[in-house]
Amino acid sequence: MKNFLKATVAAIAFAAVSSAASAADLKACYIYVGPVGDFGWSYQHDQGRKDVEKHFGDKVETAYLESVPEGPDAERAIERFARDGCGIIFTTSFGYMNPTIKVAKKFPKVKFEHATGYKTASNVATYNSKFHEGRYIIGQIAAKMSKTGTAGYIASFPIPEVVAGINAFMLGAQSVNPDFKLKVVWVNSWFDPGKEADAAKALIDQGADIITQHTDSTAPLQVAEERGVHGFGQASDQIAFAPKAQYTAIVDNWGPYYIERIQEVLDGTWESKSTWGGIAEGHVVMAPYTNLPDDVVAMAKETEAKIAGGWEPFTGPITKQDGSVAAEDGVTLEDGAILGMNWYVKGVDDKLPQ
Amino acid sequence: MLDIVQAVLLTVITAATPLLIAAIGELVVERSGVLNLGVEGMMIMGAVVGFAAANQSGSGALGVLAAIVAGMAMSALFGFLVLGLVTNQVATGLALTILGLGVSGMIGEAFIGVPGLRLPKLDIPVLSDIPFIGPVVFQQDAIVYLSFALVGIVSYCLFRTRIGLILRAVGDNHTSAHALGYSVLKVRFLAVLFGGGCAGLAGSYMSLAYTPQWVENMTAGRGWIALALVVFSSWLPMRVIAGAYLFGAVTVLTFHAQALGAGIPSQFLSSLPYLATIVVLVLISANRRLTLVNTPACLGKPFVPDR
Numbered sequence: 001m002k003n004f005l006k007a008t009v010a011a012i013a014f015a016a017v018s019s020a021a022s023a024a025d026l027k028a029c030y031i032y033v034g035p036v037g038d039f040g041w042s043y044q045h046d047q048g049r050k051d052v053e054k055h056f057g058d059k060v061e062t063a064y065l066e067s068v069p070e071g072p073d074a075e076r077a078i079e080r081f082a083r084d085g086c087g088i089i090f091t092t093s094f095g096y097m098n099p100t101i102k103v104a105k106k107f108p109k110v111k112f113e114h115a116t117g118y119k120t121a122s123n124v125a126t127y128n129s130k131f132h133e134g135r136y137i138i139g140q141i142a143a144k145m146s147k148t149g150t151a152g153y154i155a156s157f158p159i160p161e162v163v164a165g166i167n168a169f170m171l172g173a174q175s176v177n178p179d180f181k182l183k184v185v186w187v188n189s190w191f192d193p194g195k196e197a198d199a200a201k202a203l204i205d206q207g208a209d210i211i212t213q214h215t216d217s218t219a220p221l222q223v224a225e226e227r228g229v230h231g232f233g234q235a236s237d238q239i240a241f242a243p244k245a246q247y248t249a250i251v252d253n254w255g256p257y258y259i260e261r262i263q264e265v266l267d268g269t270w271e272s273k274s275t276w277g278g279i280a281e282g283h284v285v286m287a288p289y290t291n292l293p294d295d296v297v298a299m300a301k302e303t304e305a306k307i308a309g310g311w312e313p314f315t316g317p318i319t320k321q322d323g324s325v326a327a328e329d330g331v332t333l334e335d336g337a338i339l340g341m342n343w344y345v346k347g348v349d350d351k352l353p354q
Numbered sequence: 355m356l357d358i359v360q361a362v363l364l365t366v367i368t369a370a371t372p373l374l375i376a377a378i379g380e381l382v383v384e385r386s387g388v389l390n391l392g393v394e395g396m397m398i399m400g401a402v403v404g405f406a407a408a409n410q411s412g413s414g415a416l417g418v419l420a421a422i423v424a425g426m427a428m429s430a431l432f433g434f435l436v437l438g439l440v441t442n443q444v445a446t447g448l449a450l451t452i453l454g455l456g457v458s459g460m461i462g463e464a465f466i467g468v469p470g471l472r473l474p475k476l477d478i479p480v481l482s483d484i485p486f487i488g489p490v491v492f493q494q495d496a497i498v499y500l501s502f503a504l505v506g507i508v509s510y511c512l513f514r515t516r517i518g519l520i521l522r523a524v525g526d527n528h529t530s531a532h533a534l535g536y537s538v539l540k541v542r543f544l545a546v547l548f549g550g551g552c553a554g555l556a557g558s559y560m561s562l563a564y565t566p567q568w569v570e571n572m573t574a575g576r577g578w579i580a581l582a583l584v585v586f587s588s589w590l591p592m593r594v595i596a597g598a599y600l601f602g603a604v605t606v607l608t609f610h611a612q613a614l615g616a617g618i619p620s621q622f623l624s625s626l627p628y629l630a631t632i633v634v635l636v637l638i639s640a641n642r643r644l645t646l647v648n649t650p651a652c653l654g655k656p657f658v659p660d661r
Contacts, residue, residue: 206614
């Protein structure tokens, strides 16, 4: 049912984008998994697209398709863009991986960029951001600011990226307060403001006075504001929704990457690679620190600078929940171990759904 | 301990109210023999129009009113197509949902990332001072009180008044109702409008009270749950309350179970509200005769007056 609806919406969206003929040097096209109005993941990608338009002006034309379901429909959408004269196509969700590779084989001259995946080809690059770097910082802030010593974490789906986020938050918190407690609630949805709000209320009722989330809406932060506790923005700066409650936000900043890659296509220097940028590259940006005492801001900025200097939050000693050693003192986890993380660090008050 | 029970109950009320309002509206529509699958579309339109109107005027009441009108406008379109042009009800209802999702996204574009205003809580004097119950039940916003009033009124009208009798007659046997001289199409159109108004109201509760903000697709399938509740409640208003509150309660309790670290797989917990609601409503519907009597016999069947 839902897929049918999405497919229909996607079909309608097609008609809207495919009409414009271009006089620009390059057409850059984007495929989004959600609506651009989600104020989260897809919204931030679209902000990146707008940055591209602003930067290149008439030289680059852009187009996008929103709410494209992952799977066979995506293949059609990507192929349509390739036929339509797009020079570079950004597919911005994990589930677009195989369709992207498939279409890329048919259109060797078109450049493809797939977000959050791991399969590349001569004309397919991948890109993702180290959001867990930001989560380490907010974990530190949470441990400094919490009076109850307990934070609540609203999580979406038990995939490695989300698990790594929880672990990074916990490591950050433990670096300040080794006894810090973290309660995790899985809502099994990326986007359902009502459920996210209910989960936030449940966590606060059980003693969490810091709320953070790996879901896409501002609802948890709004609940925090209403209940007089604190939290962090997700994907975009959400201070307008919680002027008293937001300490900072982890902002997805795709604009610089998009501009860089499109410039490379224009220059003819584009080549396939895997980019995993973080705070150092400016792909992950911390929103202004607010509602915090000076010493905590100083600590957060210091950690931010340390990470920007190349330090990885997943550096030992790290102990897994079951007591086994994940990384010895001073040893940094490899990228693959972080990208495939399926275990909790010690201290997380939850059992990882398998 | 009491505090946490109170807190849970408060959360349950917010979670159940939009389902209850949308479902009670659809119940009236289906009692008249029309199946409107566009609840989700009307609800999301109510959410966006309610948010926009409240945002522009600064008045929550105006927002709610605008949402009801928006829901009714959507349902009027549905009524015109289904009753006037005798289009297929299932297809038209689905189209209404798709239309609502699309148009709401367009209207709402300017309001993304704009904090909304929250409907004020109305404390009912004296009653709100009752220990334990008072703060939970009598310190709510107007829409919550309205949702209970709606169920009472619908239940009374449906089974105790002439209007209700006519509505049920139209839904059970439109040929006979027509032969008796009642305007089947007029009754159905009014029922459809009522359903639209309720869906719009439910939508405004989402964007003005539950989570005061606008984001695309924010109703997240609640219209479909409301539709299912109507069927599982075997078209009885009081059972809709039971269904909506049970659904809300189980949803909220699963979050608490997780936060306590109960160690139950979250995927199972996420499906629990659906399972529990279906099981309970099937159990209370075990009386097959009662269910049969309450199922509108002409549900979904088109009617074309011969003269």
